[in-house]
Amino acid sequence: MADIAALAAALDGIELSSDRALLRQKSRDFYWYSPILKKQLDGKSGDLYARPKDEAEVLRILAACRAARVPVTTRGGGTGNYGQCVPLEGGVILDMTAMAKPIAITDGVVDVECGMKMIDLDLWARDQGWELKLWPSTKRTATIGGFVAGGGAGVGGIAHGTMRERGNLVGARVATMQDPPVVLDLEGDDASPVNRTYGTTGIMTRIRLPLTPAQDWRDIAIGFEKFTDASAFALALSFADGIPKKMCGVFDSQLPPFFRGIADSVPAGQSLVLTMVAPSGLRALRDLAREHNGTFLAEQSTVEAERDPDKTPFYEYCWNHTTLQVLKKDRGVSYLQCRFPFEDTLAAVEAVRIPFRDEVWMHTECVRFGGRITMSALPVIRWTSEARIYEIIAAFEAAGLGIANPHVLTIEEGSNYRRVPGDQLGFKQRTDPLGLLNPGKMRDFSPVETAA
Amino acid sequence: MADIAALAAALDGIELSSDRALLRQKSRDFYWYSPILKKQLDGKSGDLYARPKDEAEVLRILAACRAARVPVTTRGGGTGNYGQCVPLEGGVILDMTAMAKPIAITDGVVDVECGMKMIDLDLWARDQGWELKLWPSTKRTATIGGFVAGGGAGVGGIAHGTMRERGNLVGARVATMQDPPVVLDLEGDDASPVNRTYGTTGIMTRIRLPLTPAQDWRDIAIGFEKFTDASAFALALSFADGIPKKMCGVFDSQLPPFFRGIADSVPAGQSLVLTMVAPSGLRALRDLAREHNGTFLAEQSTVEAERDPDKTPFYEYCWNHTTLQVLKKDRGVSYLQCRFPFEDTLAAVEAVRIPFRDEVWMHTECVRFGGRITMSALPVIRWTSEARIYEIIAAFEAAGLGIANPHVLTIEEGSNYRRVPGDQLGFKQRTDPLGLLNPGKMRDFSPVETAA
Incomplete structure (x- = not known):
């Protein structure tokens, strides 16, 4: 066991804490959506909390930890769902949230410190006519570094x-x-090895991200008597190149009652599509919705909603916020992450939705992968047991779905179709030969140097 | 034969001309790219030229023509290639270029008079942070009305x-x-019936088009020793959702020598890709080009080039400007318009490129159709005979290509995959029961009312 007091002394001048409550709090993320991860990770804690204010402090911390052979687990907003920032072997919790300054936007690329909250970054960029291409449903609390390292x-x-x-x-x-x-x-x-590797291959201090010109997105809620109409509409919208959109999620009728803020607008039994569409596409969206028997139920400005703490932008009902909205009222559920085939996508959705409908509440999100359109799914699942979730996974895989299992700890086991190309293992062997960065999260790694 | 002098008298106060030279000039477009259309259309001419300045004048002209049973053929910049604005039965040439004012941009939708030049519209929009989603290679001379009515x-x-x-x-x-x-x-x-119907279903006076936020596009020329590398690169770029682009054309090695302005930058024998990419995507573009053995040859700002009359934006080597660039030096060529299958696209390109390489110089343009990516082609073809072009068409169709034949006059025969959905024929029966609007261009139409 390393001498944490000596380590803290060596880091004099850097914001540190050994407070047990703080350490426990900063050793957690939202892994508890998974009862399996909850069992594995509850009680895990770092030994020393450090919050560097610049790169020099980061390097001091890393050098001291290397010398003392102390693991370092990095965190941003702590909004991950896979225990990305839970230290499996104690050590230092490296909190990057004090490095939160935007540097500049040049030729549409923002250079930003990794600990900046995504909501702040997006609104700062928006004031200059730009917006983030991608953000998580946790945009209001997640950091940009955490999103790149553990979301994406x-x-x-x-x-x-x-x-x-x-x-x-x-x-x-x-x-x-x-x-x-x-x-x-x-x-x-060359930056791929730090992309979605949970801080196992290095600590991002600054990130350069492409932005896209800002649009005044409209949050639109559209109701459908039949789930299959909602699903067909959403996929058709995804293929409609003439309608600029940023999001398109589909919810089976069990889910909208959990969406406080719009639940009252959704007639009982209706399936729901939530989408973000540019104003110039609204007329075409109405034409398309009418064709699929959809009814506009609610509409708001996305940006106005996210700037107002009393309002809920519709993306906070989407992606893994769907699961969270249900968990707020019912702790007996969990979820999966799936990707449907590119061909016969709608049939594949029905093939898993119908047989499991009592315990799996279907929630799909339209996405692009490698230039092709399909649906991913984050269905809400009534939890019974670990054995049962693996039965469901097996059935879904048999139906042609890819599963990015959110009930496992390692990058390799959990990523599946979300794995970033590149030689991440080889990179880690060079940048972290002792295996001190977030140990246990890159399954295939073995230390190159022996820890003295 | 209607009394043109009486018609002109009835239209007193409107800009008119009966000058033969002007009438001949304003009865033409770029149909002469097709030797077949050239034979059919040379010598066709309207009898009276009219250039209305507002909707009221348009209605006066139409009313007078209806009363006199005089056909009306509408034109914008006259940059079409299918004889869209060539009057087959004489009558009035309705020149819309005096109605060229932008009205306003509201929620990303521009309301504009139909005769505005697209370059002027785009630059006007750009000053407000927007740009056109689509434009033809003839952007510097085409009108927005002509593009919607006869391009698209x-x-x-x-x-x-x-x-x-x-x-x-x-x-x-x-x-x-x-x-x-x-x-x-x-x-x-409801507006679909006037979309790409050559002015046969009505005369657009104002158009509302969605814009997209302006980007500082970079024109990039990339050379490849092998056409197949160029082709694979272009398709990979098209599928690369992380690289924002506006254009991606591929040119077999016979073509770049005709591209004055960049010909000197392209090593002899190299195939060429011309693309417009957002600055934020340039680094990824270089990574992708390297992977496909491509070399950056030339680069410029698209907008700076198009604002400078001495410069050539790269899109003026693309789309049907490729054919024009060759025709400037060699009148013995023509072209086709093709669309490759969505699956095995590159193999389909090779299947028609290799056997015909002596007479067909391959030129593809990457495109999206219904949300899916493929390549279209406007190959430059050494002209021998009408019989031969139909042999080539038959061979291309046998290889799985769709052909939008540019050697025919009617919407039905020429559109193929470019046909806009909607009941255009039924609409015309209501809006032009006498069949006076650009007669002969909508093949399936027969007059509903008998001309008295």
């Missing part, structure tokens, strides 16, 4: 794919656990 | 599809040939 999908996926698409990460400054720790400046493909 | 595809197709995609036309004001002529205000799907 969400709102914007129907327009821009995920963070794994080449171009969606322009570059990053990355502090390593080499001897001595250094800051690398990685650009383009 | 071009630059922007890889991002937004064509004008036939729902949402890409928000609405239009349309003067009819009913008794009496009226102006209809059509919105959404």
Whole structure:
């Protein structure tokens, strides 16, 4: 056991804490959506909390931890669902939220410190005519570093794919656990090894992200008597190149009653589509909705809603906020992450929705993967047992779905179709030969140097 | 034969001309790219030229023509290639270029008079932070009305599809040939019957088009030793959701020598890709090009080039400007319009490129149709005979290509995959029962009322 007091002394001048309550709080994320992860991770805690204010402090922390062979687990907003920022072997909790300044927007690329909240970054960019391409449903609390390191999908996926698409990460400054720790400046493909690797391959200090010109998105809620109409409408909207959109989620009729704020607008028994569409596409959206027997139920400005703490932008009912909205009222559920086939997508949705409808409440999100359109799903699932969730996974896989299992801890086991291309393992062998960065999360890694 | 002098007298106060040279000039478009159309259309001419300055004048002209049973053929910039604005039965040439004012941009939708040049409209919109979704390679001379009525595809197709995609036309004001002529205000799907119908179903006076937020597009020229590398790169770029682009054309090595302005930058024998990419995507573009053995050859700002009369934006080598660039030096060529299958697209390109390479110089343009990505082609073809072009068409169709034949006069024969959905024939029966609007261009139409 390393001498934490000595480590703290070596880091004098940096914001630190050994407060047990704070350490417990900062050693958690939203892994508890998974009863399996909850059992594995409850009680895990770091030994020292450190909150650096600049790259120099990050390097001091890494050097001291390397010298003392103390693991370092990095966190942003702590909004992940896979225990990405839960330290499995104690050590230092590296909280990046004090490094939260935007640097500049140049040629549509924002250079930003990794700990900036995404809502703040997006609104700051918006004042200059730009917006983020992608954000999670946790935009109001998540940091940009956490999103790149441990998220990477969400709102914007129907327009821009995920963070794994080449171009969606322009570059990053990355502090390593080499001897001595250094800051690398990685650009383009060279930055892939830090993309969605949970801070196991290096600590992003600054990130360069492409922005997209800001639009005045409209949140639109559309009701359908039949789920299949809602589903067909959503996919048709996704393929409608003439209608600019940022989001399109579909909810079976069990789910809207959990969506406080719009539940009253949705007639009982109706399935729901929530979408974000540019104002110029609204007329075409109405034509398309009419064709699919849809009725406009509610509408608001996305940006006005997210700037108002009393309002709920519709994306806070979507992606994994759907699960959260149900969990607020019913702790007996969990979820899965699925991707449907590109062909016969709607039939595949029905093939898993109908047989499991009593315990699986279907929730799909339209997305682009590699330039092709399909639906992903984050269905809400009535929890019975670990054995049962794996039965459901097996049945879904047999129906042709890909599963990015959110009930496992490691990148390799959980990523599936969300894995970013690139030699992440080889990169980690160079940047973290001792295996001190978030140990246990990259399954295939073994330390290259023996810890003395 | 109607009394043209009496008609002119009835239209006193409107800009008119009976000058033979002017009438011949204003009765032509770029149909002469097709030797077949050239034979059919050379010498066709209207009898009276009219250039209305507002809707009231349009209605006066239509009423007078209806009373006198005189056909009306509408024109904008006259940049079409199918004889869209060539009067087959004489009559009035209705030149819309005096109605060229932008009205306003509201919620990202521009309301504009139909005769405004697209370059002027785009630059005007750009000053307000917007740009056109789509434009033809003839942007510097084409009008927006002509593009909607007789074009509808071009630059922007890889991002937004064509004008036939729902949402890409928000609405239009349309003067009819009913008794009496009226102006209809059509919105959404209701406007489809005037979309790409060559002015046979009504005369658009104002158009409402969705805009997209302006980007500082970069023109990029990339060279490849092998055409197949160029082709694979272009398709991969099209599927790369992380790289925002507006255009992506591929040119077999016979073509770049005809592209004055960049020919010197392209090593002999190299195939070429010309693309317009947002600055934020340039790094990823380089990574992708390297992966496909491509070399950056030239780069410029699209907008700076199009604002400078001495410069050539790269889109003026693309779409049907490719054919024009060759025709400037060699009048012995023509072209086709093709669409490749969505699956195995690259193999289909090779299947027609290789066997015909001596007489067909392959030129593809990446496009989206109904939300899916493929390539269209406007190959330059060494002309031998009408029989031969139909042999080539038959061979291309046998290889799975769709052909939008540019060697025919009617909407029905020429449109194929470019046909806009909707009951255009039924609409024309209501709005032009006498069949006086651009007669002969809608093949399936027969006059409903008998001309007295």
